[in-house]
Amino acid sequence: MQARLKQIGWFSGEVTSFYGTRTTTAISGFQRKRGFPVTGVADQRTYDRLLSMTRPPTQDELNNVTPQPPATSPGTAKWDADPRCLTGRVICISKTTRSLTWVIDGTAQYSMDVRFGSEAEPTREGVFSITWKKVDVISNLYGSAMPYSMFFSGGQAIHYSADFAANGYNGSSHGCVNVRNMTLLKQLYNTAPVGTKVVVHW
Incomplete structure (x- = not known):
């Protein structure tokens, strides 16, 4: 505990x-x-x-042992090495560091800032996979744009958020993983196919 x-x-x-x-x-x-x-x-x-x-x-x-994280580039300073992210190609998302890291065989490639849902509409934690992707998405529930969406758990997706880009952490999503770096998100979108493992953890 x-x-x-x-x-x-x-x-x-x-x-x-x-x-x-x-x-x-x-x-x-x-x-x-x-x-x-x-x-x-x-x-x-x-x-x-x-x-x-x-x-x-x-x-x-x-046992109060501090693990040694893998060496990373300057773009991956927030890498939070959950054990489930260390094998294969994984989109590793940490709620603690509020970061998404693209990981290949335990080596962080690059990271980006992310934000999550509120306590009332939380982003689910666990191990998932990308079920479908679409560049131009409009939320059926909220009418907001969700560019470069990668859906991993029902209606929850990783996607660009103009609000996050403009207002930072003064707000939250409705459960999705918001990204504010469009360039890195496009790179990830074009790299990670349907079926890619997604880990959301604390």
């Missing part, structure tokens, strides 16, 4: 085997943020929400 809280910035310091003051404080903050009763105790509702927002901890995380 401490390792999962650490993934999303609620727990600091080393992961331990006991439920002490730091764990209680972390759980209290997590509960307060979500409008839950603030008890500092990980009841089922709290634990279920934590599970839904995080991934299973790695052995390194459980």
Whole structure:
């Protein structure tokens, strides 16, 4: 539980085997943020929400070992090496660093800034694949343009956002992964075919 809280910035310091003051404080903050009763105790509702927002901890995380990331170019400074992104060709998307990285056999090629859905309309985490692509898309629900869309989970897609380009993180998507660098997104669109693995993680 401490390792999962650490993934999303609620727990600091080393992961331990006991439920002490730091764990209680972390759980209290997590509960307060979500409008839950603030008890500092990980009841089922709290634990279920934590599970839904995080991934299973790695052995390194459980043993307080800092992994050495692969060497990257200046364009990939935010590379966040989730274990599921290290094999094959993967679009690796980190909610922690708010970045999308194109990865080939564990080596980051380039990264771009991204933003996600709000807590009410969250971007789903997990392992997916690109199911279909289209250059010119207009959202049926919201009427907004979604250029260079790569759909990976139902109606959720990676796509360019003019609003993100103009306003940065002062806003959110309706669940899609917004990109503001059109040049890099076009490059990715032309590189990643339907079927390409997509990992969205914390």
